[in-house]
Structure formats: C-alpha cells, structure tokens
Amino acid sequence: EDQVTQSPEALRLQEGESSSLNCSYTVSGLRGLFWYRQDPGKGPEFLFTLYSAGEEKEKERLKATLTKKESFLHITAPKPEDSATYLCAVQGVKVGANNLFFGTGTRLTVIP
C-alpha cells in the first residue's frame, strides 16, 4: 500500500539554525513526489516536484532532495516567515488517476 510518513511531527528552530525535514515513502512506482507549504487556516502552496532519485530542487532557503525511499526538505538559515506546516505527497503509478497520498506534515516554528 502506498504510504507517506513525515518526521518530525514538529520542529522548533532558532532563526539561522539550519535543519532538514524528512518524508519517507512507500509507493509502487513513483510518478512524482511533491512538497507543499501550508500556513494556518490556508490551503497548501506548491513548492517542488521531484521525479527521480538523485534529483534536487531549490527555492530561496529551501532545497528538496530525493532518494528511492525518502525525500528531504533542507532549510538553510531559516527566518521566522518560514514558519509553516510542510506537507509531502507522493503519486504512484498504481493509484487512481491523478491521486496523491499526503503525509501528516511537519509543523516548523522558527524563533527570532
């Protein structure tokens, strides 16, 4: 069964303290792995799509990497405005068309 597990559940960082969020997945053939940012009371905002092991994507202080079993979202020198919940989702070849399996997210708090 396709499955996505995110860790840690919550993370508190001091401003400037770099860290990584983990997304472990089990999927029968990966079509794509997606990262989203979600602010409280709002819809998720698309960040990255990764398609194959070894691929990396960057956007400002965020960098997403992908292996055959997991993805990492590295955050370098975070700022308070990076505080949000980060969601990971995978799309496998066996699932229904255009369906994604979402993890429960990592709630990131960056303290000034």
Place this chain on the structure above:
Amino acid sequence: DGGITQSPKYLFRKEGQNVTLSCEQNLNHDAMYWYRQDPGQGLRLIYYSQIVNDFQKGDIAEGYSVSREKKESFPLTVTSAQKNPTAFYLCASKRDRDNYGYTFGSGTRLTVV
C-alpha cells in the same frame, strides 16, 4: 490573477442539514479535487473530476456528493449522511497530464453546531 476561490471561508451546519461548499477556478484546469483535512491526518480525497460531467469517488466519498456541470466549478455537498463533517475542506485543481502539482484554494472550515 488566476486561482481557485472557495466560499464560504467558515460554515456552520445544524444536525440533519445539507450544506454546499463552493469551488470556482479560472485557471482553465481540467481536473478538480476535493480533500478533507483533519488534525493529525494527511489530506484525504473525497471526490475528483477530470472532465466536465464526470467525477469519481475518492477514499472517503460516503456522505458527500458533487457535480461538474462547468469546467470552472466543482461544488461539494455535505449531506446529513456524513456523521462527522467538522473539518477543513480544500478544493484543488490541475491541468491534465501536468505534474507541476495541484493548485489549492484557501479552504472552508465546516463546523457542526
């Protein structure tokens, strides 16, 4: 600006009442989706539609209904058969055969009173 508009932002439902959540997009996207988000759980798919006048059940369709009469619109009705409707509901869309990810609306928070 193109995007997805969900309304209302907050909705209160009495026991035994049906309520309809609106979702409109002006992105010219083919596919539209409804997700439910509960604390501590990942987003769960309720219904999706890839073309007008066609839609498919997701993982938790019981107690919900949808229609897709126009490409731009995909309303969700939460019926009285849904016993635990209190949740945050998210509508999303994407171009068909496009792996740039979904575009989400800002959500509707439904509360049973």
